[in-house]
Amino acid sequence: MSLTQEQLKRFNQEGYVVIRSALQDTDIEQVIQDYEEIIDKLARDLLAAGRISHLYENEPFETRLARICDEDEATYFASDQFLDVGHVRGKGTFNFMRNQRLLDLVESVIGPEISCSPMTHIRAKLPSDLGRGRSSNIVSWHQDAIFLHQEADQTFILTVWLPLCNTMEENGCLRIMPRIHKNRTVYWDNSLPNETAVTVPMKRGDVVFIHKLTPHSSGPNQTDAIRWSMDIRYQKQGTPSGRSFWPGFDARSRLKPDSETSYETWQDYWIIALEKYPKKVPRKNRPNKPLPYQGEM
Numbered sequence: 001m002s003l004t005q006e007q008l009k010r011f012n013q014e015g016y017v018v019i020r021s022a023l024q025d026t027d028i029e030q031v032i033q034d035y036e037e038i039i040d041k042l043a044r045d046l047l048a049a050g051r052i053s054h055l056y057e058n059e060p061f062e063t064r065l066a067r068i069c070d071e072d073e074a075t076y077f078a079s080d081q082f083l084d085v086g087h088v089r090g091k092g093t094f095n096f097m098r099n100q101r102l103l104d105l106v107e108s109v110i111g112p113e114i115s116c117s118p119m120t121h122i123r124a125k126l127p128s129d130l131g132r133g134r135s136s137n138i139v140s141w142h143q144d145a146i147f148l149h150q151e152a153d154q155t156f157i158l159t160v161w162l163p164l165c166n167t168m169e170e171n172g173c174l175r176i177m178p179r180i181h182k183n184r185t186v187y188w189d190n191s192l193p194n195e196t197a198v199t200v201p202m203k204r205g206d207v208v209f210i211h212k213l214t215p216h217s218s219g220p221n222q223t224d225a226i227r228w229s230m231d232i233r234y235q236k237q238g239t240p241s242g243r244s245f246w247p248g249f250d251a252r253s254r255l256k257p258d259s260e261t262s263y264e265t266w267q268d269y270w271i272i273a274l275e276k277y278p279k280k281v282p283r284k285n286r287p288n289k290p291l292p293y294q295g296e297m
Contacts, residue, residue, distance in 0.1 A: 001022070001101065001104055001105065002104055002105065002107065002108045003017070003019070003105055003108035003109065007019065007108075008108060008109070011109065011209055011211070012297075013179070014178040014179060015176075015178055015179060015180060015181035015182070015210070015211040015213065015214035016176050016178065016200075016208055016209060016210045016211065016214050016216075017208070017209050018200060018202065018206060018207070018208045019105060019206065019207045019208070019209070020203075020205075020206050021203075021205050021206065022101065022102070022105060022205065022206065022207040023099070023101060023102065023162070023205045023206075023207060024101070024205065025204070025205070027096060027099050027101060027102070028096070028162075028164055028204060028205070030092030030093070030095055030096055031090070031092055031093050031096045031122075031164065031230065032061055032164060032228075033092050034088060034090030034091070034092045034093050035061070035083065035088070035090070035122065035228075036061055036064075037090075038082075038083065038088055038090075039061075039064055039065050039068070040055075040057075042065075042068065042075070042082075043055045043056060043057075043064070043068055046068065046072055046075065051071070051072045051074075051075075052068055052071040052072050053071065054067075056068060061165075061228070062165050062225040062226055062228065063224070063225045063226065065079070065124060065126070065226055066126055066127055066224065066225060066226050069126055076126060076134060076136065079124050079126065079136065080123075080124075080136075080137070083122050083124055084121055084122065085120050085121060085122055086118065086246060086270045086273075086274060087274070088122070089266075089267045089270050089271075091263050093122070094263045094266055094267075095263070097116050097120065097232055097251060098116075098251050098252070098260070102160070102207070103251060103252050105207065105209075106158065106160065106234045107252065109158055109209065110156075110158060110234055110235065110236055111236055112252065112253070112254035112255070113236060113237040113238075113252070113253050113254065113255060114234050114235075114236070114237065114250075114251045114252040114253075115234065115235055115236065115237045115238075115239070115241070115248050115249065115250055115251060116232065116233070116234055116248055116249050116250075116251040117157060117232075117233035117234065117235060117241045117242075117243065117248045118241060118243045118246035118247055118248045119144075119147065119157075119233045119241065119242070119243050120230075120231065120232045120233060121230070121231050122228070122229075122230050123137050123227075123228070123229045123230070123231065124136070124137070124226050124227075124228055125137040125138075125171065125172050125218070125221045125226060125227035125228075125229070126221065126226055127221050127222075127223060127224050127225070127226070128172075128220035128221050128222060130220065135220065136221065137172070137218070137221075137227075138172070138218065138219060138220050139216075139217050139218045140190075140217055141177070141190065141192055141215050141216070141217040142190060142215060142216070142217065143180075143186060143187060143192075143212060143213050143214065143215050144157070144159050144210070144212045144233070145186045145212045145213055145293065146186060146187070146188055146190070147242070148212075148241075148242030148243075148283075149240075149242045149243065149244065149281075149283050150283065150284070150285070151240040151242065151244065152239070152240040152241060152242030153186070153242075153293075153295070154293070154294055154295030154296070155235060155239045155240055155241075155242065155295060155296075156212065156235065156236070156239075156295060156296040156297065157212050157233050157234070157235045157241070157242070158209060158210075158211075158212070158233065158234050158235065159209070159210040159211075159212060159231060159232075159233055160207060160208075160209055160210075160231070160232045160233070160234060161174060161207070161208045161210060161229065161230070161231045161232075162202075162206065162207045162208070162229065162230050162231075162232075163202050163203070163204055163206065163227070163228070163229045164204060164228035164229060164230060165204055165225075165226070165227065165228050166201075166202070166203050166204055167201055167202050167203075167227055167229065168201045169199055169201065169219070170221075170222050170223050171221045171222070171223045171225065171227040172218045172219045172220055172221045172222075172227050173199060173200060173201045173202060173218065173227075174199075174200040174202070174208065174216055174217075174218055175197050175198070175199050175200065175216060175217045175218060175219070176197060176198050176200055176208075176210070176214060176215070176216045177192065177193075177195050177196075177197045177198075177214065177215040177216070178195075178198060178214070179195070180192065180193060180195060180213065180214060180215055181211040181213035181214045181297070183213075184213070184292060184293045184294075184297070185213070185290050185291065185292060185293060186213065186287075186290065186291050186292075186293050187215075187290045188286065188287040188288060188289060188290060188291060189287075189288055189289055189290065191290060192215050197217075211297075213293060234251065237250055237253065243280075245273065245276070245277040245281045246270070246273050246274075246277065247266065247269035247270055247273050249261035249265075249266045249269075
């Protein structure tokens with residue numbers, strides 16, 4: 001299924017488009033299975049170390065890690081790192097990033113030769129308790145363009161955001177500021193225009209495409225369950241990712257299908273890259289004022 005002309009028009013005009021029921025449960029379950037295994041191992045390690053009193057095996061995916069973090073605060077604050085895609089390197093997650101239903105939609109915007117950026121993340125927005133400093137994945141207003149290194153400043157990179165569970169205002173769903181991308185400006189200092197924002201509740205299976213110049217944010221999770229989500233970035237093959245120190249991969253090639261990256265190769269590249277660059281490499285000479293964007297829209 002490709003994007004309709006109406007959906008493409010909305011993306012170009014608004015800077016985002018939500019595609020309802022784009023994915024099936026079987027597509028998403030392969031990602032969840034990877035992370036259920038990671039959380040189960042974590043629980044067993046923490047129990048053996050005496051840091052938690054139960055394995056919480058009867059808790060569903062949406063709550064198990066939250067109950068573990070209720071007992072072990074260090075896990076709450078470390079979750080971003082040990083859950084990230086490059087550290088987990090799950091086969092189900094890799095296969096999902098090459099999901100044909102998803103790539104058919106992406107191809108409508110990117111074209112048929114598609115690379116997947118290393119700027120791909122699993123987010124576990126844990127329940128917030130701001131009085132205790134618990135503010136997991138509360139994200140302030142930003143454009144994704146500000147996280148790139150200089151070589152990708154003029155590269156069009158598509159953000160694909162999707163929930164692994166239903167999202168709503170209560171658990172910190174996305175908020176988006178439409179039409180700002182038309183300013184063709186990167187607000188490096190986050191001095192974003194004061195425009196009306198929209199709240200974007202989504203169900204599992206929905207997908208939202210976001211332009212790299214479109215500001216977005218999310219608030220606190222005020223429930224007792226986790227708001228799981230995934231954000232993936234795609235671009236045309238041969239264009240810089242802005243994270244050259246970590247590996248992207250060729251997700252689809254209509255011209256040379258044999259060139260598409262295998263899971264084993266992707267996994268090996270990440271292991272090597274993280275040995276050399278265990279943390280994100282900061283950008284040099286980051287601008288401190290808004291600058292025009294002159295790249296492809």
